[in-house]
Amino acid sequence: MSATFEPHAAPPSKPRARILVVDDDADMLRLLAMRLGAAGYQVTSVGSAEAALSQLDIERPQLVLSDVRLPGKDGLALFDEIRSRHPSLPVILLTAHGTIPDAVEATARGVYTYLTKPYDAKELLEKIAQALALGAPTSPSSQADEEWRADVISRSNRMADLLAEARMIAQSDASVLLRGDSGTGKEMLARAIHRASPRAKKPFIAVNCGAIPEALLESELFGHVKGAFTDAVTNHKGLFQTADGGTLLLDEIGDMPPALQVKLLRVLQERAIRPLGSSQSIPVDVRIISATHRNLEEAMAEGQFREDLYYRLNVVTLTLPTLAERREDIALLANHFLAKLARKYGKRSSGFAPEALKALTMASWPGNVRQLYNVVEQACALTTTPLVSLALVQRALRTPSTEVLSFTDARQRFERDYLVGLLKMTDGNVADAARLAQRNRTEFYRLLQKHELTPGLFKSDGSGVATGPHDDPVADE
CATH class of the missing domain: 1.10.10 (Arc Repressor Mutant, subunit A)
Structure with missing residues (x-):
């Protein structure tokens, strides 16, 4: 049993907070939904702890209001699960007189508060307002504050912590090493760091060190002069010069050939590059962000990556979570991609069927965000109705796709x-x-x-x- 209630009118001064209400009493659910909806809240109601946890995977509310006595998992077990997944999400428990000792214990463990049935409606609204106020940011973010990370679609705590650290790091010129599995969005985070930095108005250049043949990579990075080799018919400005004043992302740095690692280390030490065939060094002012899905410590132990270069690049490390580690973002990302792809394919879209969205949130996603985009694109391309069906999502999830590989x-x-x-x-x-x-x-x-x-x-x-x-x-x- 699951239902969503949204009022016809809402206070225009601020966005409506979403509350997840959990109770196995259908009449109580309807009453709570009506009262909270009339107070300007968006309410999603479910009849069990298990349904509540599934709903949390799809969309995170700002507050959970739950009865203590539930079939299956009880309200206390639900709270423990919520605390482990979403430590900052406030929980209010509704309890009958006989379960007050349990509620008191839960309050000591971190439940925001509890109310006894029959509850006072005014007191309930006051407690909800207080809990939401404590969980809200101290000052609203301006649009400019969010522009730097506009392409990073997320509302998960894990990503919020990562972005807060990234923004702080952006203010310095320290080299940053981004770690994470393929498809987790390392280049997107690098762009966000650049936009949040004092170098934002200068170029951001990304190069995949594993995608360019070794014979060409040195010329691409450092440039060459006319006549440096057979095909060098003109002078060529390398990516270091192109990025001068800005940021250079060295993606898949773990795949850089050893000979080039030596030359890169020299560039980082001297802050100057020497194009192929030239006897003159050219000063460059570039902030380096590197990214890898490889274990560089193992690569160093095997002699495949220079230790001195590693410590030059790894002044600060940021690790991107897998998509499975930020499941509360899956629905948000899927709907974002669908809206974007519907415009690309010229289709009218009203989103995913609920069961299709649930299938997306429960999938394993070994290819992370890149794989999610591919699945949504296939479903969007094949759908003949505005609402993407479960069958199309299941088909896309089953289809092997080489695009999932980098x-x-x-x-x-x-x-x-x-x-x-x-x-x-x-x-x-x-x-x-x-x-x-x-x-x-x-x-x-x-x-x-x-x-x-x-x-x-x-x-x-x-x-x-x-x-x-x-x-x-x-x-x-």
């Missing part, structure tokens, strides 16, 4: 599968495999080591076991 991840997977194919074809003979790949044997061994492939395992003469990418004992897929 370019770097997809390239790594292809590279490994390619090497496995060559080793199987040549019966584990590295010289023959390197010849087919048109690479020298030293470089080919380096690639095998990178992907933890042992040639002997591909011999079929009894000295090893021929394997493939999915049944290889050293595979990490």
Whole structure:
């Protein structure tokens, strides 16, 4: 049982707070919804603690009002669950006289307050107003205050804490390392930090260190002069110069080749770049933000990432949560994407069916926000009605999508599968495999080591076991 009541008229002076009411008595639910609605609140009512927790996954209210005695989980168990998920969300308990001791105990554990049934309507509204006032920000944010993070769609506590830290860090010139799984929004957070910084009116430039071939990356970063190499027919300004005065995001910094790591370290130390083919250094004033989904500590231990560069880049670390760790944002993000995509596809949209939205909030999301966008886009492209159905969402969630992989991840997977194919074809003979790949044997061994492939395992003469990418004992897929 779930219902939402919104009054026809509301106080125009401020946005209406949303209250989640939990009671297994249908008459009590209707009465509370009417009284709170008449007072200007938006009310969502449910009949059990389990339904309340599901509703919290879809949309977070500003306050929860719950009866203590409920079927299944009781009001105290509900409070404990809310406290673990949303520590700052105020909870008011309604209790009969016989359960007052339980309510007193809950108050000592953090419940905002409790009221006994039959409750006084005026007292209830006063307690609600007090709880909401305590939970409200001390001063309303101006529109300008929010512009810096306008692209970061979120209302979760986890993201609110992260954004508060990001905004504080933005005021300095300290290098920032953004950590997080692929698809969590590292570039978007980097842009927000730039917009909140004194460099906001200067360029923001992003480069994916894993997506540009090693032979071109140095020229892209530092530039080159005419004649520096065969195809250098004109002078080329690198990304460091392009970002001068602003911010440079080095995305997937963990994939930067070791030789370039040395040159980057020198640039950070000297605050100057030397284009390829030039004997002159050019001063640059750039704030560096780097991002990675790799474990750089492990990469350092394996000799794949320089320790001195790591400490230059990692002055401040911010870690983005996975989408599963901020489920209260899923409905908000899904509706935001749907509105945006409906305009792209020229479709009229009235949102998701309730069961479709619930399916989105309960999904696992290994590809994080990027995967959510892809699922919403597929559902939007295929829908023939303004309301996106559960069936379309389930279809999109079941469909494997290579778009969920980042370019770097997809390239790594292809590279490994390619090497496995060559080793199987040549019966584990590295010289023959390197010849087919048109690479020298030293470089080919380096690639095998990178992907933890042992040639002997591909011999079929009894000295090893021929394997493939999915049944290889050293595979990490």
